[in-house]
Amino acid sequence: MRxxxxxxxxxxxxxxxxxxxxxxxxxxxxxxxAAALRAYMVTIAGPGSSFTWWxxxxxxxxxxxxxxxxxxxxxxxxxxRAWLLGLAPFAFTALTMLEPGALTALVTxxxxxxxxxxxxxxxxxxxxxxxxxxxxxxxPCLVLALLLAAGFAAAVPLAGGPAVxxxxxxxxxxxxxxxxxxxxxxxxTALAFRRDRRA
Numbered sequence: 466m467r468x469x470x471x472x473x474x475x476x477x478x479x480x481x482x483x484x485x486x487x488x489x490x491x492x493x494x495x496x497x498x499a500a501a502l503r504a505y506m507v508t509i510a511g512p513g514s515s516f517t518w519w520x521x522x523x524x525x526x527x528x529x530x531x532x533x534x535x536x537x538x539x540x541x542x543x544x545x546r547a548w549l550l551g552l553a554p555f556a557f558t559a560l561t562m563l564e565p566g567a568l569t570a571l572v573t574x575x576x577x578x579x580x581x582x583x584x585x586x587x588x589x590x591x592x593x594x595x596x597x598x599x600x601x602x603x604x605p606c607l608v609l610a611l612l613l614a615a616g617f618a619a620a621v622p623l624a625g626g627p628a629v630x631x632x633x634x635x636x637x638x639x640x641x642x643x644x645x646x647x648x649x650x651x652x653x654t655a656l657a658f659r660r661d662r663r664a
Contacts, residue, residue: 487536489617494653495532499525501644502583508639509625519564531587531654536656548597551657554584554650579617583647586613590651595658614647 481645503524513578534553541547561580562568592598593607621639622630629636 484537484540487540488533491532491534491536491539492529493532495528495535496525497528497649498532498646498653499528500526501642505639505642505646508620508629508635508642509621511625511628523560523564524557527554529562530556535654535657536590539659542657542659542661545563548595548658548660551591551595551654552588553657554654557584574587582613583650586610586617586647587614588648590647591654591656592658594655596660597658610647610651613640614644614651617647618644631653 472494503520506524531553534550538547558580561577562571567577587610589606590610593603593605593610595603595641619638621643622636625636625639629639631637631640
């Protein structure tokens with residue numbers, strides 16, 4: 466009689482990835498995505514941008530966490546509620562709001578709103594591009610996510626000033642980076658919201 470491990474291997478769909486491997490790959494991709502997000506922030510803030518260990522922790526760590534969770538969700542997509550790991554981009558919100566004074570700044574000035582809007586766009590877009598849930602719910606979520614992405618890109622000149630105006634090479638680069646980050650983030654998050662039809 467075969468043991469439980471062998472039976473689990475036999476039941477695994479062809480081409481399935483081990484959760485640990487998927488988590489490692491996802492963490493690396495999430496970390497790289499978050500580093501690109503930080504590069505976008507530097508472009509917008511200009512010379513006044515500063516790096517601290519907290520900056521790295523609040524941007525890079527959630528990227529790695531979100532990527533790892535999405536990787537595991539994709540690897541375990543045949544399981545019932547693995548898609549809940551697709552909510553992991555909200556780690557950006559949680560860690561950003563832990564910084565002293567961040568919540569007060571959000572309420573009084575609106576600074577830090579991107580820590581909510583960006584993860585929301587990723588999750589809404591990921592769900593919209595996924596295969597879990599009714600299409601009638603997924604389509605409006607995808608439309609809303611795309612509107613958030615368009616707004617994120619359009620806000621580059623408003624947030625960064627003349628240095629990143631859409632008519633400058635730097636501004637065009639920043640706008641493309643902003644849009645690309647949101648769109649690739651949605652595509653990546655969608656892996657958590659796809660059900661394995663072979664299972």
